[in-house]
Amino acid sequence: MLFPMPADVAPLLLLVAASAVILGTVLQRVSGMGVGLVVSPTLALLLGPVTGVLLTNITTVVSAALIGITLRHDIDWQRYRRLAPLIVVGSVPGALLVGAADRHWLEVIIGVALIGTLLTTALVRIPPMSGRLPAAAAGTAGGFLNTAVGVAAPAMLVYAQATNWQQRSFAATLQPIFGTMGVVSVLVKVGLGAAPVSELPLAVVSLVVAMVPIGIVIGGLVARRVPAAVGRKVAIVVVTVGALSLLGRGLAGVIG
Template sequence: MPLLLTSVFIGAVLQRVSGIGFAMVVAPFTIIAIGPAQGVVLVQMCGVASAIIVLTQVFRDVNWKTYLVLLPASAAGIVIGTVFVSRFPGAEAEIISAIVMLLMLAASVTAGYLREYPRNAGTLTAAGGLAGAMTVLAGVGGVALTSLKEATRWDQRSFVATLQPYLITLSTGTVIARLAAAPDAWPALAAWVWGGIVAVMVVGMLFGAQLTRWMKARHAAQLTLALSLIGALAALADGISKL
């Protein structure tokens, strides 16, 4: 479990510094450690906790109208993603999750180079639906919102704040959908592992708070992308090796 605990710690640090990135860093390594089904559920549970912590600090900047527009399509995406992923066994599911992560990372990087798009009901609905499906498939739905941010030039302060309640809702819905479709998706971890996850998340958030004094959010986001890419490639290789 060292891989799992280390990724949770690093994800918590980066989440505290930049407001995003927890699932992007933790998901691929967690999927390698405990499998795609349990991995996605665990990442979403941890993601809810980290988002709640960040939300307490950015609550006043949340755009609640945007949050509400995102929800219906996200719910539909969760349902579609759950139906899709239930049709594949472990190794295939891990490969699909890794490919989804790589595609989402590529989209988040290239979105900033596209022409600016309006942030309206259409773009929010498309991003929300994609985020819902991708969260169920690979645990990285937040990357779809990062792409939306870049494509619409969404202000960083408002984006990070609005993302927190959205991720809380999205992750909770994903956990419920995953467990309803497959009760064995609940992470079968020893008590000491659960305790370790909580401990490293708390320490990571505290350490991240100290890092904010000298590490810029932009640099934390770049590090998040790099680690996410490494993790996604590792998950892809791991899934292929299990075929």
């Protein structure tokens, strides 16, 4: 049976969820990332950390597939093949964490993980690297983060900085990477019983999926006028606010 929503909360929840998906999809179309960054903390606040992240994973699959079609000519499939196999390796411990952690502690973990990874990409100078090890580390870390908190973008951004990955190819190749991560995360969490599909509110799922194409169309128009760096900065601001709110609620629950 689908998780019921109180009648007085449902309209506001749907409006906020729809807005988050459109904004996240616009940012992802502009800079290559954004859906997980914006949608994950928003849906985690609205639906709880387990259901919210699971729906984020589903949204990521849809958005990555549609945007990937648009940017298919710039996808670096060789890099994708280096990263993709390790996604499963990271997803399993991520799913086990989701299944074992208390709800409030999971909110704290998600908040800390989001803020920590963003600070790492913003403040830490990443030395140049090459070879298979950086790709293996990025794929594993991305799989874990995507499954546990719904956001793999920081891990991919660190890898891009370390390997001097050009923005156009980076933004395009992120789409099959995010799509694969989303599919693996859903399958692993559902398969291990860490995130029951029965708790997904059908109204929210339907609306969220329907908003993705709208965001992509708007994002295509915005991408012609707004640099990718600006889109990335907007995503960072939004995810910081959401992560701090989630962290605060989690700490309140743990302490109280």
